[in-house]
Amino acid sequence: MPPSATxxxxxxxxxxxxxxxxxxxxxxxxSAETPVSFxxxxxxxxxxxxxxxxxxxxxxxxxxxxxxxxAALQASLISxxxxxxxxxxxxxxxxxxxxxxxPSYAPGSPESQLLSLLGAQEPGGEWESxxxxxxxxxxxxxxxATDEFQEFIHRLNQIVGHFAxxxxxxxxxxxxxxxxSWTGNLETAWNIPPTSELAILHQxxxxxxxxxxxxxxxxxxxxSAGAVKLTALVASPAGAILALPAAWKFVRQxxxxxxxxTSIKEEISHG
Amino acid sequence: xxxxxxNSIRSAAEKIAAYVDNIATMTVETKYVKxxxxxxxxxxxxxxxxxxxxxxxxxxxxILPVRVGEDGALAxxxxxxxxxxxNVVTAIDYRAQLLNALIGMLKSTSR
Numbered sequence: 001m002p003p004s005a006t007x008x009x010x011x012x013x014x015x016x017x018x019x020x021x022x023x024x025x026x027x028x029x030x031s032a033e034t035p036v037s038f039x040x041x042x043x044x045x046x047x048x049x050x051x052x053x054x055x056x057x058x059x060x061x062x063x064x065x066x067x068x069x070x071a072a073l074q075a076s077l078i079s080x081x082x083x084x085x086x087x088x089x090x091x092x093x094x095x096x097x098x099x100x101x102x103p104s105y106a107p108g109s110p111e112s113q114l115l116s117l118l119g120a121q122e123p124g125g126e127w128e129s130x131x132x133x134x135x136x137x138x139x140x141x142x143x144x145a146t147d148e149f150q151e152f153i154h155r156l157n158q159i160v161g162h163f164a165x166x167x168x169x170x171x172x173x174x175x176x177x178x179x180x181s182w183t184g185n186l187e188t189a190w191n192i193p194p195t196s197e198l199a200i201l202h203q204x205x206x207x208x209x210x211x212x213x214x215x216x217x218x219x220x221x222x223x224s225a226g227a228v229k230l231t232a233l234v235a236s237p238a239g240a241i242l243a244l245p246a247a248w249k250f251v252r253q254x255x256x257x258x259x260x261x262t263s264i265k266e267e268i269s270h271g
Numbered sequence: 272x273x274x275x276x277x278n279s280i281r282s283a284a285e286k287i288a289a290y291v292d293n294i295a296t297m298t299v300e301t302k303y304v305k306x307x308x309x310x311x312x313x314x315x316x317x318x319x320x321x322x323x324x325x326x327x328x329x330x331x332x333x334i335l336p337v338r339v340g341e342d343g344a345l346a347x348x349x350x351x352x353x354x355x356x357x358n359v360v361t362a363i364d365y366r367a368q369l370l371n372a373l374i375g376m377l378k379s380t381s382r
Contacts (some may be wrong), residue, residue, distance in 0.1 A: 153279040160286055177314055178358070182286075183294050184366040188358050189302040189317035203357050210365045217372045220283065244280070 007158045011053040011208070013065045021155070022076040022212055023259065024069045025051065048179075049159045051209035054169040059197055062170075066204050073208060077215055079258035080222060083251040086111065087226045110253035117141055117246045118233050145245035149223075152248060156216050166209040168202040176202045180210065223247045287373070299323045299362045301355040321355035325363070 009025035020027040055062035090111050105111040166178045175198055178188040188202075227243035302317035322334040336351040 150279060153283055156283050157279065157286065160283065174314075180362075180365070182369070184297045184362045184369070185299070186297075186358055186362040186365075187300045187302065189304050189314050190354070192303045192305060194303075194354060199354055199357065203361060206361055207364075210361070211368065214365075214368045214372045217287070217369070218375060221372065221375055224280075 007048075007155065008050045008052060009209075009212075011051070011055075011065070011069055011205070013068070022215055023072040024076070024208065025212060027155075048163040048165050049155075049213075050165040050167065051205070051212070052167045052169065053201075053205035053208070054172055055201060055205075057171045062201055066201065066208070069208055070204070073211060073215070075259060075262055076255065077211075077218075079255040080215065080219055080251070082258050083254035084222045084226075086254055087222070087247065087250060090114070091226070091229045110250050110257065113141075113253065114230075114246055114250045115233070117145065117249065118230060118243065141249075142242065142245065145249040148252070149245040149248040152219075156220055159213050159216050164209055164213060166202075166206050168198070168205045170198070178202070178206055180206075182213070219251060223251055226250070294366070295327050297325045297362060297366060299325075299355070299359045301351070301358055320351050323355070323359050325359075 008028040009021055010028055012024060012026055053066075055065055105115075160182055162182070164180045164182070166180065167174055168176045174191070176188065176190045176194065178186060180186050223244065224247075226247040230243040230247055233243075300322045301320045303320055304314055304317040319334075320336045323331065324333075325331045336348040336355070337345045338348055340346055
């Protein structure tokens with residue numbers, strides 16, 4: 001029996017900043033049909049997130065794909081830490097009574113845009129203007145951030161609250177599948193005979209999926225804690241709800257900025 | 272839109288809180304399934320190889336894969352056990368990571 005609802009994430013051979021999950025996974029539309037039975041004993045009929053690692057038969061290429069994904073996920077985790085530090089720094093400067101003048105942040109920087117979105121100040125250092133255009137722009141930015149955050153929360157609910165299926169396929173043929181409850185109960189079914197190479201690839205795929213799951217939780221923690229503190233900056237009664245997507249947008253922007261920096265650094269180091 | 276968001280966040284927060292009620296035991300089970308003559312696989316037919324149950328109070332139990340030798344003596348299948356043990360290590364690591372993520376959340380909220 002298939003899970004009652006699934007979100008499928010496919011491992012990218014070439015990690016990208018544009019990927020849906022930590023630069024590593026691409027979200028696939030829900031699929032009604034499944035190629036093989038999903039039955040793994042106790043994990044049947046539940047909602048699930050399915051992580052699919054479809055690797056090439058060539059062992060070297062498969063290892064390269066997994067290496068890239070591990071590096072991209074690691075970079076994404078580091079950038080989450082950077083986002084948390086920058087958010088804390090911004091909030092500390094407010095708590096210490098340091099002027100919040102936006103010119104101290106580069107125009108277009110995540111900090112400048114966060115303050116602008118929260119209505120603390122407009123870009124350029126002027127206090128929020130009441131112009132219609134500025135209000136329209138802010139509303140569209142806020143709506144975009146809210147929609148994206150809503151999608152993130154939807155994924156968080158799918159990924160954290162339910163079972164995760166982690167499948168390792170070789171040339172699109174399913175070889176091993178693990179079902180992991182979010183408290184860590186793990187069931188693994190192998191096509192036999194499992195080779196040691198496949199065992200290693202699947203363990204790495206499993207770790208990628210589970211680390212991504214924990215990273216979602218960590219991101220949620222950073223965003224929610226940041227939003228609670230940002231609420232103080234928002235004049236609107238809907239402060240907390242406004243602060244959540246604003247914090248989400250900030251974290252995503254810092255992650256993208258860090259990824260760009262890392263990519264430039266790598267280009268330079270490779271000549 | 273704000274109500275949807277609030278409900279989604281509440282749902283996520285409730286799931287995270289429910290974690291604490293569900294960590295008393297952790298079960299790791301390894302199974303196998305045969306590829307049929309056509310090369311197809313039916314994972315619903317998977318048979319257990321080994322199972323480990325770890326309890327938060329320190330007790331644990333393990334069911335191991337064994338072969339019966341010609342002399343009738345039981346011998347642990349080392350390859351299958353190794354495969355299973357890798358899964359146990361992964362599950363333990365995952366739970367440690369998850370607890371760290373939860374502790375990190377609590378710390379960042381209370382700071």
